[in-house]
Amino acid sequence: MLEPTVSSPGITPAAAAGDPAPRRGAGAFPTRRARRRYILILGVLALAAVAFAFGLLAWKNPMPVGSAGFWRIAELRVTNVTVMAIVAFCQAMATVSFQTVTNNRIITPSIMGFESLYVAVQTSTVYFLGATGLVAFAGTQQFLLQVALMVGFALVLYGWLLSGKYGNMQVMLLVGIIIGGGLGSVSTFMQRLLTPSEFDLLSARLFGSVTNADASYLPYAIPICLAAGGALWLNARRLNLVSLGRDSTVNLGLNHRFETIKVLFFVSILMAISTALVGPMTFLGFLVATLAYQFADTYDHRLVFPMAFLTGFVVLTGAYFVMNHIFYAQGVVSIIIELVGGSVFLYVILRKGRL
């Protein structure tokens, strides 16, 4: 490499030395104020997360605090809070990464057919095996089978569409949406042929809800999503570069296609775990990622990821807290998330005027 000549008039590195001007750095935040704002918001979210989690565990606990009965009831509720943490983690990490590799801030990995596949698997179980089949089709094997199916589906789709000669992200997204729509139509068709009692049983599974999750899934779900999330975390600096688009990524020395497929693989694992655990949560990931970018206001994924996870956890636990203790509307938390979350989302976007 040729070293630039320091003596030339245009290049004055020494000029900054005696200058009391603010420190010059290309870090994640341009100003101290932006950094303070980030820490403040992260702190508030962390407090809210602790408060809601504690509220879910202890609020309306009929036994006196500290007694043996109190702890037993709290322990029963811990599963639900853990599931919420897993779902928030999966959706947040997956959506932020997915938006980065697709270079698009207004989509979510849910549209890539994960949820339609889940719905199709559940529906065809009832359709072909009947209500007894659906009840029997539970437990860890079916959970792992669903995860494997969804990851396999995603890998075939990404591998096929991104590695060909005309491999193209836009085409892949479009094909994903079309396959998702097709699976959805097949499911709807099968649902129409079900008996009302079978359909009733099925629809309970198709509403995204943490009560769908079984505690026996957790020993498998937690390590898998920690591994996938950890892999994305280790890739965070590369993701920062990938967010500049293909040309800049290649120019600065990364293999863009390899990075994309790698990230999409981890995203598919996270989405598969989340969907197989609780069912469809279409809006949550999108909401969480968009809010996290508003709150964090930085390009650095190492700072966006924790913000997104905490936002997701607060949204989920908050929605459940409101649902359990204020509206008594058991079961349909996605409605609250979409109503309240959607309003907050619109408010933030309209106030700032940009994504």
Add this chain to the structure above:
Amino acid sequence: MITLSNVRKSYNSEVSIGPVDLQIPAGGITALVGPNGAGKSTLLTMIGRLLGLDEGTIEIGGYDVTTTKSKDLAKIVSILRQENHYVTRLTVRQLVGFGRFPYSKGRLTVADEEVISRYIDFLDLRALENRYLDQLSGGQRQRAYVAMVLCQETDYVLLDEPLNNLDMRHSVQMMQHLHKAARELGRTIIIVLHDINFACHYGDRICAVKDGRIAEFGTPEEIMTDDLLTRVFETPVECINGPRGRLACFY
């Protein structure tokens, strides 16, 4: 030295590039000129390995662009495309900082920060360094992009129409900055230009591209002749002696 031998790229039976054989010596500014659709940008993106070749080889400073590892090439050649749009919101300094990625892998050191400051100052962006790119004018933004590729500290710098959408003043400033980068920093700059007079004044060599092939390659004095330019651009061009060198008149 950049060497293209027998380079071909075909889109369909009618539109194809090549075969191109070209040797661009190291140092100075080489301008690629030619009519729209001649293949200037395609050639440049192939040299910058953003586009694969169908046949032939391209070597930059002795490294074959298709076989050398991308992360090693990122320290030898940098390329700036014509259209740059980032989904992420970045400040000028953060953008320029990405130019250090081949060295720092995203972990900026104190030495990296010094290099970043140097190139921000080099392109007179100091006052703007903490502004977001969407708060800048087109000319300022273009300078920030150029600062990023210079910050990559590669011997070879490829620029695809960096004067696009710039007014007279900003075009002149940009060319002066690039001229300085070539002279003072010893960079080899390959630049796609539309204005033949800019190419003549600032270029050390001009390469005229037409119909996917190299039509002419030489010094500005050799290229700036009436019949050569008329033939390449398919427009009547007259060259006159201006106060500061040859000028092409085609208005």
